[in-house]
Amino acid sequence: MPRKLFTSKTVILFVAVCLFPLIAYGSDRIVDLLYERGIALPLPSGDYILRVVVQACLYMLLALGLNIVPGFTGLLDLGYVGFYLVGGYTAGLLMARLGWSYWIVLPLAAVHGALWGLLRGAPTLRLTGDYFAIVTFGFSELLFRIVKNEQWLIGGPNGFVNDIPPPILFGYQLNKYWQQYYHILILLVLTIVVVHRLQHSRVGRAWAAIREDERAAESMGINLREYKSLAFAVSAAIGAVGGAFFAQFQVNISAGVFEFWESIFILCMVVLGGMGTIKGSILGAGILGVLGELLREFGGWRYLIFGILLILIMRFRPAGLLSKKEQD
Amino acid sequence: MAQFLEQIINGLVLGGIYALIAVGYTMVYGIIQLINFAHGEIFMFGAYFAFLCVTTFGLSFWVALPLSMAMCAVMGMLIDFVAYRPLRNAPRLSALITAIGMSLVLQNLAREIWGARWRKFPVEATPTVLTGNAIPLPGGAQVSFLDVFIILLAVGLMIGLNRLIHLTKIGKAMRACAQNRVAASLMGIDTNRVITVTFAIGSALGAVAGVMVGLREVTEPAMGYYKGVAAFAAAVLGGIGNITGAMLGGVVLGVAEALGAGYVSSGYRLAIAYIIMILVIIFRPSGLLGKSTATRA
Structure with a gap:
């Protein structure tokens, strides 16, 4: 496995990704030109393509954040959406109600998310396996109930916050799809760098040791409390950043977005790509994020397919599409 | 005081229903250490099966209830056979994720087949015994016949299950598997059969709970x-x-x-x-x- 992140391959990939909006809007131009000559191409509009891609990138960010806990430390987190919710509402409420700037709110949301991660982590440090999974699940459901019920806090029924203003940079409102695309791209690249650096450091090796055998790790002098707490905090902070981005991207948010099944959807991505790998999380989130958007009109069948996918992966390829062995 | 008593009775009825579902979770966990997330969906299918038997096929409630139990028992066994058995020796995390996937599939299947809307059990199909007037209690509180029936049924089934576990051969085998599955199989117990029976019993009890919730509240995915x-x-x-x-x-x-x-x-x-x-x-x-x-x- 290459320890270096910035190899020629990834740099070329990155440049290609940066030019993506040109391709999306370029196809728009071509469609327009051909349409004037009487040829109608059945291509989606550039805005639509970019919206789907931004959504998928957001899921990549979330999958990378979630991956830290089950993938690196081996503890199944069933309530990741809780941190997404914390970030979403921190940003949504501060921006829409108090008019704070997004650039202050974003780091604040990350810190707030990390705090909740530590808060949830403190009592669960002793727990492993099923019990940890249940507590994480209960925790996110409690947060969901709170934003759904506490109208004095949220200011609307069912956790409804509307008219979240876009971020402003040098006097420009960043609310166009291509701007959102670069916005999420920067956040995503930062996340990849942070997660990659962590994974290939002393911390990452300690996490892997905890994953493989907690007791052995402890007897080797790894402080379980510290390293687990760090994993929870980093993972939660990334989730909250995703939530903050989501809040300004969607403009209106409601509690319904943060239901339990969203956690499972993100888990599905991590599992599909291969738990414990950065590439796997990105691949899984890319596939399911785009697929989820394209299959939106199929409603419930979409979730049915995801469920079958989970079962099939666990049965036939438990290590995911990119298994850890292939990467190492 | 009357309100308090009514809430307590309400709680006991709910408690009976929860107990019927909870034994299904706990029995499976006791033997294969798996949180069977799909068990809640089996309970929901139980309610739908009885509802369909009564409405579409015009069967009597007293036929629909055991029929729904039987169908859910088969469903529980099938789920174990298709999804969980191949993962018996895989890491526990894989089985747990499979169970979540199963739950996702079943819940959305029900939603697609029967719609997300809730349905009320038809009054004309409910046995007249259960629609009877409320029984007055001292202090001005009231309790409906249906609630009394649910409590009695839950208690009866729990006693039955308890007897089954402690007095029959299969019950003994189940207890043995719960203590140590490997040792049990070394003693000549067909552990796969025990697990199948466990799923069947748990699912059938879950179905009863489903039908009761359908009668008392509504049926929905x-x-x-x-x-x-x-x-x-x-x-x-x-x-x-x-x-x-x-x-x-x-x-x-x-x-x-x-x-x-x-x-x-x-x-x-x-x-x-x-x-x-x-x-x-x-x-x-x-x-x-x-x-x-x-x-x-």
Whole structure:
């Protein structure tokens, strides 16, 4: 496995990704030109393509954040959406109600998310396996109930916050799809760098040791409390950043977005790509994020397919599409 | 006072229903250490099966109830056979994720087949015994025939299950598997058969609970999730893997939920179950009746 992140391959990939909006809007131009000559191409509009891609990138960010806990430390987190919710509402409420700037709110949301991660982590440090999974699940459901019920806090029924203003940079409102695309791209690249650096450091090796055998790790002098707490905090902070981005991207948010099944959807991505790998999380989130958007009109069948996918992966390829062995 | 008594009775009825579902979770966990997330969906399918038997096929309620139990038993066995059995020796995380996937599939299948809308059990199909007038209690409270029936049925089934586990050969085999599956199989017990029977019994009891909720409240695709989580909390409260504990946990949780919803806030109905579940896991992971083990991997 290459320890270096910035190899020629990834740099070329990155440049290609940066030019993506040109391709999306370029196809728009071509469609327009051909349409004037009487040829109608059945291509989606550039805005639509970019919206789907931004959504998928957001899921990549979330999958990378979630991956830290089950993938690196081996503890199944069933309530990741809780941190997404914390970030979403921190940003949504501060921006829409108090008019704070997004650039202050974003780091604040990350810190707030990390705090909740530590808060949830403190009592669960002793727990492993099923019990940890249940507590994480209960925790996110409690947060969901709170934003759904506490109208004095949220200011609307069912956790409804509307008219979240876009971020402003040098006097420009960043609310166009291509701007959102670069916005999420920067956040995503930062996340990849942070997660990659962590994974290939002393911390990452300690996490892997905890994953493989907690007791052995402890007897080797790894402080379980510290390293687990760090994993929870980093993972939660990334989730909250995703939530903050989501809040300004969607403009209106409601509690319904943060239901339990969203956690499972993100888990599905991590599992599909291969738990414990950065590439796997990105691949899984890319596939399911785009697929989820394209299959939106199929409603419930979409979730049915995801469920079958989970079962099939666990049965036939438990290590995911990119298994850890292939990467190492 | 009358309101308090009614809430307590309400809680006991809910508790009976939770206990019926919770034993399904706890029995499976006791033997294969798997949180069968799909169990709540089986409960929901039980309600739908009875509803369809009564409405589409015009069967009597007394035929629909055992039929629904049988169908759910088959469903439970099938789910084990298709999804869980191949993963018997895989890491526990894989089986848990499979169970979540199964739950996702079943819930959305129901939603696509029958629609997300809730359905009320038709009054004309409900046996007249159960629609009878409310029985007045001292202090001005009232209790309906249906509630009395649910409590009696739940108690009867629990006693039956208890006898089955302690007096029959298969019950003995189940207890042996719960203690040590490998040792049990070395003693000549067909563990796969025991697991199948466990799924069948748990699912059939879940179906009864489903039909009762269908009669008392409504039948909807989301019910398996809501009631399933609460029942799972009951199983955790009683000590997961402990059948008597699941019964006790169901009743305690039912009463707590009814009192909480009646006196605190109905929006936090489910939150009570979550809070109890989290507190139990953190402070007493072995539950009310479970043996004390420090952590459960």
